Amino acid sequence: MTSLSRIIKSNHASQQVSEDRTIKIRTFSLQQEDIEEAAMPEEITSSMLLEEASMEAERIIEKANQQAWDIIQEANLSRERWEQEEKPMLMQAAREEGFQRGYEAGQQQGYKEMAESIAFAKDIVQSSKNDYRIKIESSEKTILELGLKVAERIIGLKLDESEEAFYSIVKRAIREAREYDEVQLHVNPVHYGFLLTQKDELEGIFPRQTDLFIYPDEQMDEHSCYIESSNGRINASVDSQLLEVKQKLIELLEGEDQ
Numbered sequence: 060m061t062s063l064s065r066i067i068k069s070n071h072a073s074q075q076v077s078e079d080r081t082i083k084i085r086t087f088s089l090q091q092e093d094i095e096e097a098a099m100p101e102e103i104t105s106s107m108l109l110e111e112a113s114m115e116a117e118r119i120i121e122k123a124n125q126q127a128w129d130i131i132q133e134a135n136l137s138r139e140r141w142e143q144e145e146k147p148m149l150m151q152a153a154r155e156e157g158f159q160r161g162y163e164a165g166q167q168q169g170y171k172e173m174a175e176s177i178a179f180a181k182d183i184v185q186s187s188k189n190d191y192r193i194k195i196e197s198s199e200k201t202i203l204e205l206g207l208k209v210a211e212r213i214i215g216l217k218l219d220e221s222e223e224a225f226y227s228i229v230k231r232a233i234r235e236a237r238e239y240d241e242v243q244l245h246v247n248p249v250h251y252g253f254l255l256t257q258k259d260e261l262e263g264i265f266p267r268q269t270d271l272f273i274y275p276d277e278q279m280d281e282h283s284c285y286i287e288s289s290n291g292r293i294n295a296s297v298d299s300q301l302l303e304v305k306q307k308l309i310e311l312l313e314g315e316d317q
Contacts, residue, residue, distance in 0.1 A: 222253050229254065229284055232295030233264045233271075236286050241270045243287040250284075251275040 229244065236242050244261075246254060254261070254273050262271050279285075283296030 222250070225250055225282065225284075226253070226257060228282075228295055230261065230264065232284060232286050232293055233261055235293050235295075236288055236290075237265050237269075239269065239288040239290055241288060242272070244271065244273045244284065245276045245279065245287065246273065246284045247279045247281045248275040248277055249281050 229246070229250075233242070233244070242265075244254070251273065258271065258273065262269065265271075280296065283294075285295060286293040
């Protein structure tokens with residue numbers, strides 16, 4: 060294929076030769092075939108140029124189409140990779156974040172509800188304690204009465220079982236009258252014989268010489284005894300001692316209420 064530049068150079072060279080040399084003019088005639096042959100190089104050159112330009116344009120278009128196709132393919136591959144790899148990861152991360160937020164919110168709500176339940180339970184316990192204390196305070200005297208009656212019954216049983224138990228009550232009464240000059244001990248006949256056998260020991264309680272007389276009294280309770288002297292009477296019966304304890308306890312209870 061003859062390029063346009065070679066044709067131009069050929070024509071230019073021909074012009075230079077014509078300038079350097081003296082060409083003699085000869086008369087000759089041109090045939091029609093010669094004219095057509097002379098015109099052919101120019102026509103051939105133009106068509107070839109158009110063809111070459113068209114081919115180059117097609118190559119450019121084809122290359123552009125290929126590049127566009129490659130870009131589309133790469134975009135499709137990127138989208139597929141995103142859907143297969145990154146999208147699940149992002150969705151999982153979003154689920155985990157949502158779960159974490161929900162868990163934290165639920166945990167906080169749970170803590171709040173638990174704290175409210177604990178506070179409510181504490182209020183109930185405190186109210187129960189207050190109610191219990193009020194009931195106890197209002198029934199303390201009743202409980203005291205019952206306690207003393209139970210104690211009296213227990214002591215009575217002990218006194219029935221053992222003569223020594225009653226003897227300890229008598230000795231306590233004698234100690235309270237140890238400063239007296241004359242002492243009269245009154246008891247139920249059930250204990251009279253036993254106390255006579257213990258008279259020497261009872262007299263030993265007094266710090267000085269004291270006259271001790273023991274008298275049986277059928278009117279007295281079996282567990283009762285009292286001492287008569289010039290200084291008055293000392294009631295040493297179990298009932299009187301429990302009554303004294305009761306009075307002192309009631310005084311203590313009334314003092315706490317004030």
